[in-house]
Every structure is written in structure tokens, then in C-alpha cells.
Amino acid sequence: MTAAKANPARRPNGARAIADLVGKAMTPACKKRGFASVDIIASWADIVGERYGTRVQPDRLIWPRQPELTDPDRPPQPATLVVHTDGATALLLSHDSAQVIERINTFYGWAAIGRIKILQRPVLVKQPEPSKSLRALTRSEEQRLEERLEGVENDRLRQALKKLGAQVIARGAGEPA
Structure with a gap:
């Protein structure tokens, strides 16, 4: 059996996906902070939404001590999530904490x-990278795109397809089929 078949994360040339290496390297650090895995940290912006995704940073989970449980099917007591944020965002977050907790629990x-x-x-607020402006289409590219969209009767659909086609052509991903 080859190395690629034995371990699907390994590639035939012996290289490994960077995501596999980073996840394994970060997991011990996350466990020290009470997180079972890097999932909540990696998906933080998606979980809590645009308002808190960049302005609130999860720090650690504090799990309560668990007494000897007589019922092993009973889930453990919920944890306290410690987060860092600035003063203004802290005020907003305190009002929205129930909704944020619900989103996190839905994730888990x-x-x-x-x-x-x-x-x-x-x-540290991470600024999104500015998107690159696309080049303008040549007259012949615009004509070919219009020809391909002639059969589309719905105006909104035609405009959406035209916009998509122009972006595909401008990025150099090929001509419309």
C-alpha cells in the first residue's frame, strides 16, 4: 500500500495540505485555552456575524467542575466564554449576548x-483586503457576450449573467461557453 493510500491527507509526492499541519499545530494551544479544537476560532466571524466577527476575539472557555455524574447521558454544564473587545463593542455585545450564545451553541x-x-x-481589527479592480472588456468581448445572452428573455437574469460573464472574461478565466 502506498503512502497516499495509507493517509489520504498525504499527497503522492509526499507533500501535505497546509490546513492539516496548521490545525494539528494549533490544537494543543486551543486545548490549553479550553477549546476542544480550532473550529470556533477559525469560524468565529461566520458564527457571530459581521458586527462582532472582527471586533470581538474569543480568548478561552472556562468549564465548571463536574461532580460525579450519576447519569452518563446527561450533558456537561455549559461553559463561560471569555472574549476581548473594546468598550463600545462590549456594550453592544452585552445586549446581544443571548443571541451570540445561541449562535455559538448552534455551531456546536x-x-x-x-x-x-x-x-x-x-x-487588533483585521481590515479586509481591497478587491482588485477588473479590466474593461474590449468591444469584441462585449459583442460576444451579448450574442451569447440573446436567448435570455428575463431582463434581470440577462443582466446578472452579463455581469458574471464580464467578470469571468476580465479575470482571464476564459471566454464564455
Whole structure:
């Protein structure tokens, strides 16, 4: 059996996907902070939404001590999520904490978080990269695109397809089929 068949993450030339290496390297650091995996940190912006995705940073989970459970099917007590944010965002987050907790618990699939503890500390706000402007289409490219869209009767659909086709052509991903 070859190395590629034995380990699907390994590629035939012996290279490994960077995501596999980073995830394994970060997992011990996350476990020290109470996170079972890097999933919540990696998906933070998607979980909490645009408002808090860049302005609030998860720090750690504090799990309560679990007494000897008589019922092993009973889930553990929910944890406290400690986050960092600035003063203004802390005020907003304190009002929206129930909704944020619900989103996080939906991500986990069970009531993992019971409350959020907010620490007011500066958070490095990551600025999104500006999108590159696309080149203008040549007259012949525009004509070919219009010819391909002649059979589309719905105006909104035609405009959407025209916009998509122009972006595909401008990025050099090929001509419309």
C-alpha cells in the first residue's frame, strides 16, 4: 500500500495540505485555552456575524467542575466564554449576548456556552483586503457576450449573467461557453 493510500491527507509526492499541519499545530494551544479544537476560532466571524466577527476575539472557555455524574447521558454544564473587545463593542455585545450564545451553541450542536464574560481590551481589527479592480472588456468581448445572452428573455437574469460573464472574461478565466 502506498503512502497516499495509507493517509489520504498525504499527497503522492509526499507533500501535505497546509490546513492539516496548521490545525494539528494549533490544537494543543486551543486545548490549553479550553477549546476542544480550532473550529470556533477559525469560524468565529461566520458564527457571530459581521458586527462582532472582527471586533470581538474569543480568548478561552472556562468549564465548571463536574461532580460525579450519576447519569452518563446527561450533558456537561455549559461553559463561560471569555472574549476581548473594546468598550463600545462590549456594550453592544452585552445586549446581544443571548443571541451570540445561541449562535455559538448552534455551531456546536448543543448548549456548550452558558454565558459570555467580556474583557475590555484592545482587539487588533483585521481590515479586509481591497478587491482588485477588473479590466474593461474590449468591444469584441462585449459583442460576444451579448450574442451569447440573446436567448435570455428575463431582463434581470440577462443582466446578472452579463455581469458574471464580464467578470469571468476580465479575470482571464476564459471566454464564455
